[in-house]
Amino acid sequence: MVKIKLDHIYKKYAGNDDYSVTDFDMEMKDNEFVVFVGPSGCGKSTTLRMVAGLETISKGNLFMNGQQVNEVQPKDRDIAMVFQNYALYPQMTVADNMGFGLKIRKVPHTEIKKRVDDAAEILGLSDYLTRKPGALSGGQRQRVALGRAIVRDASLFLLDEPLSNLDAKLRVEMRTQIAQLHQRLETNMIYVTHDQVEAMTMADRIVIMNDGKVQQIGTPDELYNKPTNKFVAGFMGSPAMNFFDVHLHDNRVSNGKGLDIVVPEGRLKGLRQQGYLDKDVVMGVRPEDIHTEQIAIDTFTDSIVNSQVVVSEFLGTESNLYSKVGTTEFVAQVNARDFHRPGENVEMAFEMNKAHFFDKDNGVTIE
Amino acid sequence: MKEKSKILKVILYAVLILYAVITLYPFLWALAASFKPLKEIVSGNPGLLPQHFTLDSYKYITGTSSLFTSWFMNSVIVSLIGTIVNLFLNTMAGYALARLNFPGRQRIYYGFLALMMVPAQVLLIPNYLILMNLGMLDSFKSLILPAAINIGNIFMMRQFFLSFPADVEEAAQIDGLGRISTFFRIVMPLARPSIATQAIFVFMGFWNNFMQPMLYISTPKKYTLTLGLQTFTNQQSGVRWDHSMAASIISIIPIIILYIVFNGYFLQGVRMDGEK
Numbered sequence: 001m002v003k004i005k006l007d008h009i010y011k012k013y014a015g016n017d018d019y020s021v022t023d024f025d026m027e028m029k030d031n032e033f034v035v036f037v038g039p040s041g042c043g044k045s046t047t048l049r050m051v052a053g054l055e056t057i058s059k060g061n062l063f064m065n066g067q068q069v070n071e072v073q074p075k076d077r078d079i080a081m082v083f084q085n086y087a088l089y090p091q092m093t094v095a096d097n098m099g100f101g102l103k104i105r106k107v108p109h110t111e112i113k114k115r116v117d118d119a120a121e122i123l124g125l126s127d128y129l130t131r132k133p134g135a136l137s138g139g140q141r142q143r144v145a146l147g148r149a150i151v152r153d154a155s156l157f158l159l160d161e162p163l164s165n166l167d168a169k170l171r172v173e174m175r176t177q178i179a180q181l182h183q184r185l186e187t188n189m190i191y192v193t194h195d196q197v198e199a200m201t202m203a204d205r206i207v208i209m210n211d212g213k214v215q216q217i218g219t220p221d222e223l224y225n226k227p228t229n230k231f232v233a234g235f236m237g238s239p240a241m242n243f244f245d246v247h248l249h250d251n252r253v254s255n256g257k258g259l260d261i262v263v264p265e266g267r268l269k270g271l272r273q274q275g276y277l278d279k280d281v282v283m284g285v286r287p288e289d290i291h292t293e294q295i296a297i298d299t300f301t302d303s304i305v306n307s308q309v310v311v312s313e314f315l316g317t318e319s320n321l322y323s324k325v326g327t328t329e330f331v332a333q334v335n336a337r338d339f340h341r342p343g344e345n346v347e348m349a350f351e352m353n354k355a356h357f358f359d360k361d362n363g364v365t366i367e
Numbered sequence: 368m369k370e371k372s373k374i375l376k377v378i379l380y381a382v383l384i385l386y387a388v389i390t391l392y393p394f395l396w397a398l399a400a401s402f403k404p405l406k407e408i409v410s411g412n413p414g415l416l417p418q419h420f421t422l423d424s425y426k427y428i429t430g431t432s433s434l435f436t437s438w439f440m441n442s443v444i445v446s447l448i449g450t451i452v453n454l455f456l457n458t459m460a461g462y463a464l465a466r467l468n469f470p471g472r473q474r475i476y477y478g479f480l481a482l483m484m485v486p487a488q489v490l491l492i493p494n495y496l497i498l499m500n501l502g503m504l505d506s507f508k509s510l511i512l513p514a515a516i517n518i519g520n521i522f523m524m525r526q527f528f529l530s531f532p533a534d535v536e537e538a539a540q541i542d543g544l545g546r547i548s549t550f551f552r553i554v555m556p557l558a559r560p561s562i563a564t565q566a567i568f569v570f571m572g573f574w575n576n577f578m579q580p581m582l583y584i585s586t587p588k589k590y591t592l593t594l595g596l597q598t599f600t601n602q603q604s605g606v607r608w609d610h611s612m613a614a615s616i617i618s619i620i621p622i623i624i625l626y627i628v629f630n631g632y633f634l635q636g637v638r639m640d641g642e643k
Contacts, residue, residue, distance in 0.1 A: 075541065
């Protein structure tokens with residue numbers, strides 16, 4: 001266990017005018033699984049690499065157990081890291097790959113063997129210890145990379161998009177395996193991914209980044225249900241949240257392109273208090289908050305739109321209905337039983353109690 | 368269509384076989400001549416099989432009256448030391464230019480590229496004068512030192528290291544290796560195919576070098592093989608084709624051995640993402 005504090009950290013690469021990471025400020029709790037998520041180039045891997053010591057910190061401080069470690073070499077930080085492309089040593093066997101870090105640290109041979117055997121058993125690699133990485137599948141290589149980190153028994157695990165090279169099925173398997181490993185090892189982990197599903201399913205806390213800036217830090221539930229801005233709201237969730245540029249007048253929102261619905265008093269109160277009445281705002285509605293079931297149509301009578309299905313995707317348990325009302329396009333995620341074919345006219349109810357509103361200019365959530 | 372491609376294939380093979388025979392014949396002739404007495408060689412018989420098979424030429428050149436063994440050993444020493452020094456310096460320089468961030472790195476690289484354009488002949492006289500002033504003429508140092516690095520090979524190694532995955536080095540860093548140990552324990556073993564290619568070219572360069580030994584070496588006992596071989600054709604008794612051919616055949620043996628040893632590396636491609 002190690003207490004980690006990233007204290008207002010900045011990163012600027014030589015020759016760049018702008019910072020790649022700006023004012024990253026976060027403290028990790030014991031045994032916490034933190035996921036850095038965001039689109040490509042948002043600075044999440046750079047931040048992880050600064051924690052690892054593979055990149056210098058331009059401004060700010062990194063503390064581990066209260067000690068400032070900005071200048072400490074990676075090997076002296078008591079960390080283990082799993083790389084996106086595995087970064088195995090092709091000339092060494094699986095066992096040698098896993099035990100190499102211990103060998104460098106002059107751990108006795110019998111201890112190395114014990115730790116490698118234990119890790120191999122956890123990861124199902126016992127039969128492959130004498131093979132070289134070239135003779136392994138992608139999933140096996142990824143497990144060797146994990147094994148290399150496990151045997152180190154480090155205080156902090158850093159995982160840089162470790163599953164991005166695996167196929168969808170294997171990714172789900174490995175996701176579970178990593179989550180189990182975290183529970184078993186009881187150690188801090190920082191995991192970088194661009195996949196919001198990985199972030200949501202694995203994290204104790206998520207740090208969502210964009211353009212080098214932290215957008216929000218919180219639990220998956222907080223990020224999903226209480227996004228602090230439009231970017232977070234749009235990034236978390238698949239299909240992504242529907243956004244509508246609307247005008248708020250009286251108790252209704254409309255966009256002049258076919259969408260015209262009532263905002264319930266509970267949501268309207270905050271908007272009114274903050275002076276958004278008779279102003280343009282961005283409204284966000286998650287696809288699963290748009291319903292086609294009769295019970296919803298009967299319940300949300302003030303927010304029904306007569307829409308036409310343009311494309312429908314049947315996903316087994318649910319269906320995504322890409323629809324439009326007037327010229328306004330949106331997607332609804334409904335129960336698979338309510339599957340509708342393209343071209344069908346369908347009544348849809350917007351569950352406006354769950355709608356999100358954002359300032360049109362800066363995208364900040366209007367509470 | 369199939370018939371046409373078959374005919375084309377036959378023509379292609381015929382041309383290639385003819386070319387191979389044309390290329391191989393001089394070598395086979397030299398090999399055969401080394402087992403013939405001088406009279407038979409100069410008799411004008413172009414046949415390959417010796418009518419009077421003899422090992423006399425080999426006995427003569429390896430005997431005590433000949434300096435051939437010394438020349439051979441001189442060539443081995445110069446080529447081996449020169450190759451080892453070259454591999455070490457070229458590989459490290461290539462790595463530094465590809466991986467290390469230091470002021471002026473790009474300028475040094477462009478400077479190297481510019482120096483590649485300078486013909487070797489232009490440097491002969493300046494090198495001679497420098498070596499003379501340093502008192503290194505007529506020594507192996509004069510053959511090794513001016514050729515201790517090779518810009519072409521530095522360039523080749525730089526290109527290799529540019530494509531070398533950085534995360535393997537970073538993994539080694541996290542595993543506890545410093546920059547130098549990462550270079551020797553992780554990078555060098557993975558660079559074996561490139562280093563082997565370099566080794567062959569550098570060794571052959573030293574082994575076949577004639578111009579520099581001719582200019583810098585004056586004591587016959589210090590001659591390298593290329594220079595020594597020439598003496599067989601300069602003796603007053605005429606050209607000793609038998610001795611010359613035997614010496615030539617022996618001189619190519621190290622190159623053949625080197626090729627056989629490193630051949631595997633030429634064919635081996637290493638993918639650096641953990642695959643082979």
